[in-house]
Amino acid sequence: MRAGTATRAPRGLLRRLVVGELLADARTWVGAGVVAGAAAVVGAVAGCLLQSAVQVGGTRGLALYPVVGLVVVLTAVATAVVLSSVASLTVTSQQRSHALWQLIGVSPRQVRAVVLAQLLLVALAGALGGVLLAVPLVVPFCRWVLSTSEGLQQVPLVFGPAAAAAVVVVVTAVVTASGRRSARAASRTSGLLLVRDADPPPARVDRRRWAGLVLLLGVLVVLVLSAGRTPLDRVLVPLTLTGPLLSALVVLAGPLVFAPFLRAWTRVVPAEASASWFLARARAAHGTARASATTGPLVVAVALPGSLFAVTGTVRAAVGAQTGRLPPAPPVQTAVLLVGGPLLLAVVGAAATVFMSGRVRERESALVRAAGGGHGVVLLAAVWESVIHAVTATALGAGVVAVTAGVAAWAVVPAGGAAALPASGAGAVAVTAVAGLVLLLAATVPTTLLALRRGPARALSVE
Structure with a gap:
């Protein structure tokens, strides 16, 4: 008992x-x-x-x-x-x-x-x-x-x-x-957690999560099919919702996606490349719960503006190909109204999860120093870990944007527009990815520097 x-x-x-x-x-x-x-x-x-x-x-x-x-x-x-x-x-x-x-x-x-x-x-x-x-x-x-x-x-x-x-x-x-x-x-x-590693366990895909995935996938299918039957002058509304819902689907499937994808792409860089990369890769792959908490908001942050610009660019191209005159781009206020707030929340949330995990990271850094690792290795490992999170989320978010752009290119034809190549939204993806990485570094590097001022014995003795 x-x-x-x-x-x-x-x-x-x-x-x-x-x-x-x-x-x-x-x-x-x-x-x-x-x-x-x-x-x-x-x-x-x-x-x-x-x-x-x-x-x-x-x-x-x-x-x-x-x-x-x-x-x-x-x-x-x-x-x-x-x-x-x-x-x-x-x-x-x-x-x-x-x-x-x-x-x-x-x-x-x-x-x-x-x-x-x-x-x-x-x-x-x-x-x-x-x-x-x-x-x-x-x-x-x-x-x-x-x-x-x-x-x-x-x-x-x-x-x-x-x-x-x-x-x-x-x-x-x-x-x-x-x-x-x-x-x-x-x-x-x-x-028993008091005598072994206390890394939070990864979320499992239980019945509720499976039910949510099926429900959200059904809503997405209905939304995409309805976009193909919507007149061209109103097709932006269902297409604008496609990217956010698709990003939510990816996040909901996070236990199936995040950790395997992170491990797969980080294997491209050999572990022997540097000690700091080895530590960062091992920490990100082992701390799957912490990685998922950071990756999910960042995926949304990348996907929201990228899908918005991809959808509007694709619809504008279809209208321009049909009429011979490219419609003006939506004003910046429209983009700020639709995705400015959610984007801010997602980026702040991702940075906050890194900041909140600082105590565990301090203990891990203290263990590295106790084993003979220098301050430079610890600091560079923290930087690489932020890069790993940012690249993982950017790649998944860019995938959401690409699928959304493809859906938009398909939907504009039955909606009454001319066939057009899907817009990439690459500019918005790049800007958001860089901003997210900067915030992750801002949440990681200062706390790592402060942790390095404490001796390994003191850091390991404080729980």
Whole structure:
């Protein structure tokens, strides 16, 4: 029988665990709170547009609803992917603490309750902070992004208490719900984790995940088929949704895709190339749960702008081939409105997962130094690990963009356009990939330098 199953810890101890662990592992929880705040800022844009459409009503309100729908769907996809990755990593990275709790008499049910309470508190604090930050900014921002949309420039925009409260509730609920599976796993943590490696276990493709994959694949098939029957002047709407949903499908299939793909392409560079590359490759391949938490948001970050530019470029080329005149490119405000917020959230989420894993990385670096590795090897290994994550996500995201562009090239012909080569979206993919790599390095290198200032014995003795 596992420790802690026969007795229940007193409530006072549980309250101390909730607060004490938040303070003891502040890096992990601050990272989760920052991501929740970023999700609230992004959600405030959708909330502002939705509340404005409802209050305005009439023709202008109806004209705003299609824009609101696209923004809500794109924001929802990015929010679900990023928050679920962060919530899962937040819980699973603290397995040693959960094992200790059970050894001191905390029952599995109480472990689960404490974990969910911690997620709830951090998500609520982050969401409230994000909404407070967004209040003075969201209306001017929405007015700017709508300034180039015909008929929407004069729509009165509002972001009232109801919309703000809804954003806080949604973000908090998504974070807490995303952590329920990990909380159940935490309640079953064995004390054996205290004497062996505590790398979070990779997510398995259980029945719920398979059901989600089948459902999402069905929605994608219906969406693609409907795009082929949509008039050319309206085909952009279903095609714009194809890329985000396809990226969500890839992330949902992450346990089947991320680790095998990472191991496959990193074998191209021999392990003997350098000690730092060997360490980075081994760390990325071994820490599959941490790698998946970073790769998922980055895939979305690369796929969203890339697929948007690929779809619009393909449709413009089809219209130009049919009419002999290439339509003007959408203004930058349109791209910012549709993918700016989700892109920001995805990149911040990816960087946050790297930052949150810093404690495990410090221990690994200390082990390398204890075995005779120099500071340069440790630092360069951290850089290579960021490069591995960025390349893995960029390749998968570029694959999503390529498939989306192919779907767009197929759909424009039955929709009434002329045949056209699919646009690549390579520029958007490249810019996003570089930005993601820079943020990963910004989250990794400073923390590695700080860790190198501590002796290996001290780093290994602190849990």
